[in-house]
Amino acid sequence: MAQKIWLNGSLVDQENAKVSVLDHGLLYGDGVFEGIRVYSGKIFREKQHIDRLYNCAKYIRLDIKMSKEEMIDAMHKTVEANGVTDGYIRLVASRGAGTLGLNPFHCPKPTVFIIAANIQLYPEELYENGLAVVSSSYMRNPSQCVPPQVKSLNYLNNILAKIEAIDNDVLEAIMYNSQGYVAEATGDNVFIVKDDIVCTPPVQAGSLNGITRQVVLELAAQAGYKTAEKNLTRFDLYSSDEMFLTGTAAEVIGVVKIDGRTIGDGKPGAITKDLRKRFYNCVNE
Numbered sequence: 001m002a003q004k005i006w007l008n009g010s011l012v013d014q015e016n017a018k019v020s021v022l023d024h025g026l027l028y029g030d031g032v033f034e035g036i037r038v039y040s041g042k043i044f045r046e047k048q049h050i051d052r053l054y055n056c057a058k059y060i061r062l063d064i065k066m067s068k069e070e071m072i073d074a075m076h077k078t079v080e081a082n083g084v085t086d087g088y089i090r091l092v093a094s095r096g097a098g099t100l101g102l103n104p105f106h107c108p109k110p111t112v113f114i115i116a117a118n119i120q121l122y123p124e125e126l127y128e129n130g131l132a133v134v135s136s137s138y139m140r141n142p143s144q145c146v147p148p149q150v151k152s153l154n155y156l157n158n159i160l161a162k163i164e165a166i167d168n169d170v171l172e173a174i175m176y177n178s179q180g181y182v183a184e185a186t187g188d189n190v191f192i193v194k195d196d197i198v199c200t201p202p203v204q205a206g207s208l209n210g211i212t213r214q215v216v217l218e219l220a221a222q223a224g225y226k227t228a229e230k231n232l233t234r235f236d237l238y239s240s241d242e243m244f245l246t247g248t249a250a251e252v253i254g255v256v257k258i259d260g261r262t263i264g265d266g267k268p269g270a271i272t273k274d275l276r277k278r279f280y281n282c283v284n285e
């Protein structure tokens, strides 16, 4: 069955889901997006994702011209039309087609599309064995430039770091801010465990306030672990007892090597595994 894409108000076959070459999302990365999971037929943390999308749209002064309720309804229709019970939703709101100039206000209406598909970012064995990562030489965008809290279509900063990771034969890179503190990975948030405390950088260090990050912080606290949102240095990562990444697509995945240094005993740690298990229980509740 052809995949159905929700595009500007209706569900169309994928081959007919086309956007203009004058869309500023394409020309300038001018737009916002969300990645959302469906688990057991339920959209995970739907409200948080939609709130984030609308807050990001507000930041870039994009009027999506749909209410949050209409957006949620469109998402449900797309999921249903594609028979997705466990999968991934990509929701994009771009500035829409306009003139060749930068002026976003010459784009009369936004382009909104929703894709619901299956996803497996990493093979199962990586969840068992953990990832290796490198530190990126690219600084994460400072918030005076493109704020990392805005989930915009402008991902070149992350993509350049991702290329660096791939050139180093690993799949993820850690990005730091202008002060040398850990910001985030190219598509995930970063956590460490040190002396039984589950730590992650504050979003102000230069990261997206990941929904998975928020869920993991909640689950860790519920499980009785001490948690801390505090600035982390490269030294903190190298000397951590455990390290893991969180994200909608990656979920919770252990990191076992960074810049050639082994974390812990080179296997995902006990707290990482516990939080991963708790995350699965939570999404399938």
Ligand code: PMP
Binding pocket: 035, 158, 184, 185, 186, 187, 188, 189, 207, 208, 209, 210, 211, 212, 213, 246, 247, 248, 249
């Ligand atoms: N940081 C970046 C740069 C991301 O792209 C993502 C994925 N959306 C995350 C962090 C994790 O956020 P979330 O848990 O909401 O998917």
